[in-house]
Amino acid sequence: MKVECAFGRILKQLRTAKGLSQEQLALSCGLDRTFISMLERGQRQPSLSSILSLSKSLETPAHEMLKKTTDLIDSEKS
């Protein structure tokens, strides 16, 4: 699985778990809603700054988001 696809899945999981719409998440971290949508569909990779903004809004440490992402990739390999 491509890293951007895995990240997108984790992002959507965390966002929906917080009960946020893409619009609400975009507003809270100063990103564009369409960018959030493209991230979730694995069509864009986030920059480090975007990862940090998302992690604040989702109240999940950035490194945990990345661990969940790489764990998802590894789980698909096994």
Add this chain to the structure above:
Amino acid sequence: MKVECAFGRILKQLRTAKGLSQEQLALSCGLDRTFISMLERGQRQPSLSSILSLSKSLETPAHEMLKKTTDLIDSEKS
């Protein structure tokens, strides 16, 4: 401290600890040496794919690289 500056410091720290030159690291992870140099000087942000390639070559989990980066930012704030 900007996230790209913190990441650059951590990247240089990990690279030199492994005794690798920028050229050797670039070759091992399929990135350009000048890109490695710009990352280390905080002039570029890595994509997720680059972070993963770097983490493999540096034998350091990607999430650990990000944790070291955010810890460095936080330590400068306090």
